[in-house]
Amino acid sequence: AVNTAGGTHHAHRAHGSGFCILNDLAITAKRVLARGAVERVLIVDLDVHQGDGTASICADDPRIFTLSVHCEDNFPTKKAISSRDVALPKGTGDDEYLKLTEAALRESLEEHKPGLVLYDAGVDVHELDSLGGLQITDEGLIRREALVLDTCVGMGIPVAAYVGGGYDKDLDALVRRHCILHHVAREIFESSKL
Numbered sequence: 404a405v406n407t408a409g410g411t412h413h414a415h416r417a418h419g420s421g422f423c424i425l426n427d428l429a430i431t432a433k434r435v436l437a438r439g440a441v442e443r444v445l446i447v448d449l450d451v452h453q454g455d456g457t458a459s460i461c462a463d464d465p466r467i468f469t470l471s472v473h474c475e476d477n478f479p480t481k482k483a484i485s486s487r488d489v490a491l492p493k494g495t496g497d498d499e500y501l502k503l504t505e506a507a508l509r510e511s512l513e514e515h516k517p518g519l520v521l522y523d524a525g526v527d528v529h530e531l532d533s534l535g536g537l538q539i540t541d542e543g544l545i546r547r548e549a550l551v552l553d554t555c556v557g558m559g560i561p562v563a564a565y566v567g568g569g570y571d572k573d574l575d576a577l578v579r580r581h582c583i584l585h586h587v588a589r590e591i592f593e594s595s596k597l
Contacts, residue, residue, distance in 0.1 A: 404561075405563075405564045405584060406563070406564065407566060407581075407585075408566060409428075410428065410448075410523035410566060410567030410568065411424065411425060411426055411427050415455075426460055427565065428448070428454070428457045428565070429446075429457050429460040431563070432444040432461065433464070433467075436467070440518075441517070441518030441519045442466065442518055443467075443516060443517045443518055443519075444466065444517055444521060445468045445470065445512065445520045445521070446461070446468070446469045446470065446521045446522075447470050447508060447551060448469065448472070448485075448523040448525075448567075449522070449524060449525060449528065450473065450523050450524075450525025450568045451477060451525060451527040451528045451534070451535045452473055452527070452534075452568065453471045453473040453477075453488065454469060454471045455481075455482060457469055457471075458483035458484060459483045462484065467486075468486040468515035468517065469485040469486045469487070470486065470508065470511045471488050472491065472503065472504050472507055473488075473491065474490075474491055474492075474495070474535065474536040475491060475493075476492070477534075477535075477536050486511070486515075487510070487511055489504070491503065493536040493537070494536075495537050495538060495539075496537075496539070496540075497538075497539055497540055497543035500537060500543065501543065501546055501547060504547065505550055508554060509554065512554070512555075512558060512560070518560070518561075519560065519562075519563065520555050520560055520561070520563070521562075521563050521564075522555075522562055522563070522564040522565065523564075523565050524547075524548060524551070524567050526566070526568070526569035526577070526581055527567070527570055528543075528544070529569070529571075531576070532569060532570055533571060533572070534568070535570075541583070544580060544583045545587060548587035548588070549587050549590075549591070552587060552591045553591055564584055566581045569581055
């Protein structure tokens with residue numbers, strides 16, 4: 404499933420932060436677990452900003468594993484502790500980003516063995532994003548979405564994806580970046596005959 408909104412990962416239990424009023428990732432994970440739909444959830448947060456609210460809300464629940472791959476020198480200045488944090492230096496480009504993201508994703512999947520992945524696919528990692536700091540190209544975004552979705556689908560793990568952050572005065576360019584997730588998801592859905 405792919406949503407056209409969401410990924411509000413900065414909202415904490417008692418207050419909003421960073422344009423986020425409530426934390427849809429943490430709420431979804433806790434609701435799915437409370438209903439008994441799955442036993443474990445992995446939240447994969449690939450927004451350029453660390454998912455501090457998600458990490459703090461989920462820290463006390465061992466059934467939720469939080470993975471955040473983000474730019475280390477960016478908002479929030481005070482980071483929370485995720486189950487796994489991968490803090491990247493400013494200027495990190497496609498190849499290094501994808502290598503580190505793949506390793507962290509595979510390790511997290513193997514370690515936690517989730518029944519569901521919630522994926523925050525922030526496009527603020529893009530090289531032209533006004534609040535970013537990383538140097539990920541359009542091609543890098545395509546490869547990232549394929550990496551996450553294909554890995555999870557290949558392991559038989561359902562994914563619910565959210566578009567996450569993205570900031571650009573050129574709204575057409577920003578919309579195109581967000582649509583990459585949807586296009587890649589459709590291709591994987593059709594090629595996997597799901």
